[in-house]
Amino acid sequence: MNNLTKWLSETPNFTSFRINKLKEFDIKNLREYLETQNHELGIQQIPNTYLLKEDCLIVEKWPENVCLEKCDREVIVDVSCATAVLRGAHVFAPGVLALPTSCKLNERVDVYGDLDGQCKRGLKVPYEGRKIYVGTGYLKMQRYHLFDNGVQPSGIAIHMLLPASRLPVINESIYPVGHILLQNLPSIVVGWVLNVKPGEHILDMCAAPGNKTTHLAEMSNNQAHIIALDKTKQKTDKISKNLEAHGITCVKVFPYNSEKCYTNNSEAEINEPPFPLNSFDKVLLDAPCSGLGQRPQLTNTVTPKMLQSYKHVQRKLFEAAIKVLKVDGILVYSTCTITEEENERMVAWVLKKFPNMQLVPAEPLLGGPGLPNVGLSDEQRIMVQRFGPEEDPLRQVHDIYKNSIGFFTAKFIKIK
Known part of the structure; x- marks a missing residue:
């Protein structure tokens, strides 16, 4: 636990941006911007920058020898x-x-x-x-x-x-609005796991502010049928603003409580909530969570009572997600936290509660396996992804995926 606490208190070694593949992008703009900064800092080299995938840009820290003397203000x-x-x-x-x-x-x-x-x-x-x-x-x-x-x-x-972290300060205005988006790497991986295709019917259950929603739409070349929900109009207005900035037209947004997003009325429309049962090809449940995977954590005000409250909301959302998911449909669950209760134990609860849900590998498997002895077998642990500092012989993890934030992803298929 001490190793985890230390890791959470530190800043990741890089900044990650998601690239909107519906827009033009030239990495030269970023490198030119960093060159102006290195003149200001009086150094000769810029941080390493590269595309991890066509929609994911990585910018590493300034070199170790870059520092500034403190002043008296x-x-x-x-x-x-x-x-x-x-x-x-x-x-x-x-x-x-x-x-x-x-x-x-x-x-x-x-x-x-x-x-x-x-x-x-x-x-x-x-x-x-x-x-x-x-x-x-x-x-x-x-x-x-x-x-x-x-x-x-x-x-x-x-x-x-x-x-103090030596991460470059990158103003997104070096590109037009909607061309790049500051986003944690595991959050980008979630989009890769859901792997949205043109023509698919997708539900994003807890979508605000819409960062993952825009990714799903961009992956489908703006050709999927996506519905994004969140509880309040204030939140859905943020989603709509994000969609407009990214040039996305294939998403419909509704202020709606996803816990109640289904109806037994088979004649209901799939175009707006509540939805009939077995409506969606894929569902993203990026659940409300305790958020204890964020880095760096300088303070922590989450109480034990608050921690216990999240699993109840997550379970209700799971029940709704499974009802609106088609047979043979895909459900991806994710959190930005590190607790067993919201991650591995939540997966174990789903598998016990819903025999029609089967755990499948959350590919691409880039994070580590789930934790041992918290409800999942080794066979199940290796199907999920836990992003964190843990070393586990079940799967070796590239350093870049160990050095972002604490995060968890699981993937299910509805078999009947």
């Missing part, structure tokens, strides 16, 4: 902002908590994350609480922009030069 940001900075983001205005009064525009500042959540917004004096250095950048907003104008600030407050 400290800006405090909230912990979620600090995490984003370590993953290669700029500092956006809502995340800033404290800024010295003496700071000037375009001045270099050091950015620290507030680990205890005790820093008061607008603090002028040095913060004495527990904090972590997350990088250095150039200040783009002054105090009155951030704290004194009576409205929620927006935009980039600090243009990051170098995060």
